[in-house]
Amino acid sequence: MTESNKIMLGKTLWSVADQLRGLMNADDFRDYILSFFLLRYLSDNYENAAKTELGDDYPKVKDKDYCAPLTLWYANNPEEITKFEKNMRKKIHYVLHPQYIWSSIANMARSQKSELLSTLQGAFKHIELESFEHTFQGLFSAINLDSEKLGRTYAERNIKLSVLIQKISEGLAEFPTDMDAFGDVYEYLIEQFAAGSGKKSGEFYTPQQISDILSSIVTLDSQDPQSGSIQRLGSVMDFACGSGSLLLNVRKRVKSRHTGIIYGQEKNFTTYNLARMNMLMHGLKDTDFQIHHGDTLANDWAILRETNPAKKLAFDIVVANPPLSCRWEPTDSLTEDVRFKNYGVAPKSSADFAFLLHGLHYLKNEGVMAIVQPHGVLFRSGAEERIRTKLLKDGHIDTVIGLPSNLLYSSGIPVCILVLKKCTRPEDVLIIDATESFVKGKRQNHLSHEQITKIIDTYRFRREESRYARRVTMEEIKENGYNLNISRYISTSSIEAEVDLQTVNRELATLEKTIKSARDKHNAFLGDLGLPPLA
Template identity: 65%
Template sequence: MTENDQKQLGDTLWAIANQLRGAMNADDFRDYMLSFLFLRYLSDNYEAAAKKELGRDYPDNTHQPNTPPLTLWYDANEADIAEFEKQMRRKVHYVIEPEFLWNSIAEQARTQDGELLRTLQQGFKYIENESFESTFQGLFSEINLDSEKLGKKYADRNAKLCTIITKIAEGIAKFSTTSDILGDAYEYLIGEFAAGSGKKAGEFYTPQQISSILSAIVTLDSQDPSTGKKKKLNKVLDFACGSGSLLLNVRKQLGTHGIGKIYGQEKNITTYNLARMNMLLHGVKDSEFEIYHGDSLLNDWDILKEANPAKKLQFDAVVANPPFSYRWEPTAALGEDFRFKNYGLAPKSAADFAFLLHGFHFLGQEGVMAIILPHGVLFRGGAEQRIRTKLLQDGHIDTVIGLPANLFFSTGIPVCILVLKRCKKPDDVLFVNASEHYEKGKRQNRLLPAHIDKIVSTYQFRTEEDRYARRVPMEEIEANDFNLNISRYVSIATPEEVIDLGAVNRTLVELEQQVAASTAKHNAFLKELGLPLLPGE
């Protein structure tokens, strides 16, 4: 499938969303749309695996085209169902009963079946509690099929769902439904809904272009990035994972088997469910990821609570795009927390360094952390200066990358990427000032592939370039009171032209002489004609 086809699929789905959501706001409709896309993927993937598993026994439904083949097989092989489902759990890690498969649901919708709504409710509960080895409780909790936004009466709601599902089924029928294709469509829709949500989108969406930079950085060798990508990352963490696109980007960099296990944490329940669906929809098996619903600042995830350094969970890569300058409650108890006690607490007005220290605590010795933060962390004083100073003195801040303004849906401010390591070789900090390298857009500015490649290459080979990148020795940073303001080290200001005052004076004298000569010549003619002379002679 070409990139154009992928965009066409995304545009088709987005057009359906706009046409059908009616009075419902984009955020509410997003959950319906993405859930149905998710069900379509699970079903297609499951049916393809079932066909392979059953081989010649897979029924031919030519004479009953509106009945899924698996429905026919289940009806004719009741005694073999348990063994078949056991095999399917082994192969694809989940089971879906035929009545809940997308094709069955779409057929109910096409025929305006009055029981569609109830079937969907049962199907969603079944997938949450029985489909997978690990339960995905609450996966569809944000989709209220009884919502009056769908219709005041049951019949109205059922009819509306029939219309939505029929349109989606028709819209995507001609497109391939592999995990890459539907996964990309899912990401595209998340991006479009994010654009429509404006500021609220910051909660769940990191633009793909920025995800690409972070994921490329953390997958390069930590000690010598110039040697290229690591072959494998055992564990990767995003502690503010939103819809999971950043984690999936890391996986994409290394390929399907390049990551042992993905770990994510998300505080917002809707976004947490989006992330779990997004993982499964991209072909990540339920045994290959763990997403937790909770508050990273409070460190309420049991697997991250181990205080003994020898036993704590350590990650080969940590990526994050936490909420910018988030207000939090730094308590005395948090001051003693193993994540913060060596550095101090971030101020109440901005939890930026609290997020950074949380992630950094779980970074392995050979790991790399890349985090997006507002520029204030680079130069603000007080508690933030103390934390920044210690991180620098301990040799943990490796690279500071300044990005252009207006790249995010949620804010127009320019942001930076901080790259941190437990052990880094160079005794300097690389500063990259990429603030002027972008393509201007109507709503948001964009980083083109060439801009992204330049940033990643500059980090990888630690190259220096006038008005773009510079390796700054620690002595210079210390002399600046550990202020990391990028323009202090890599200025993009155009130097003013040096003016030669002597040359300017000579030019003025010559001009005056020319004026005097021309005036004298002109006055000679005026005198002959008996006309008044010009002044200045």
């Protein structure tokens, strides 16, 4: 599928959303359309794999609207089903029973068959609990097919679902099936929902331009960025992963297909499900990723609390766009928490450094971490000043990148990216001021491709540029009380032009002659009219 077709497919599905928005509120509709889109992807992928597995034995159905080909094969080959499904689990890591394949469900919707609703319920449970080796419990929990939002009675709900599935099916039918395109279209839909559903709902998605900067930085060689991108992805974690788009962007940038497991954590259950769906939509097997539903600040993920050094998890790459300056309730016991004991506990008013220290703790010595933070972490006093000072003295803050305001869907404030490393002890901190480099939009500001490339290249080659980037020595930072406020180190004010007094005098003399000539001419007219001249 071409890039233009991907965009057109995304717009077609978005127009379906507009047509059907009256059926339910925006958040509910998002959950339905994304869930059905996942079902379509899993179905097409399964049928393509089945064609390869069965070869000439794959049924040829003249009227595809009548039933899925696999429905016929299952009916005619009951003794072969176990072997077939075992092979499918080896190849694509899941099984999808024929009655739950999209073409069968779409046909039921067109016929408005009364068993559509119960079949959908069965399909979702099947995918959650039986399809994969690892269960995906609660994957479709955001969709309540028994909700009165769909209708008071079973029949009303069945009809409304029929309309919804028909519209989605019609939109998809206009485009050729391309499994690689599904993930991109899913991303497009997530971004559209994030952009159009307000700041609170926008928390689940990191805008593509910021994601591009983060993912480009962490996939450069951590110890020698100038040498270019890494060829193989090790372990990567996003502890506030939202819909998982940032993790996938990191993975996409690595050339090698032999990639490590990606780990994500998300507190909001609906968003956690979006992330799991996103992984599957991009062709990841259930063994390629681990997404945990839990509270990062409480550190409630068991695999991260492993005390055995041989089993303890650490990551080559940590990326995150956590909630900005959110309040939290640190307990007295956190002073002894392994994440904070060497730095101190972030204040109740702002958990920014708590998130940062969490990620830094689980970063490998040779790894790299890039995190989005509010500018306040650069200069706020109190506990945050003590944490910042310790991080600087330990040589962990490698680069500070100031970004423009109004880039995020969740907040209009300007943000920065902090790049941290453990084993390097730089003599300076690279500070990049890109706060004035943006393209103004109606609702959101944007970064152009050139502006993004400039930020990445400045980091990679550690370049200095007047009023844009400086390598600030640790001595100078110390003299400034370990305050990293960008304006202390980089001035973006316009340079006043040098004034040539002789040129100004000549211009004034010429101007006075012009004024005198005009006044004399005007007074001549007044004299002809018998009026007194102007002074």
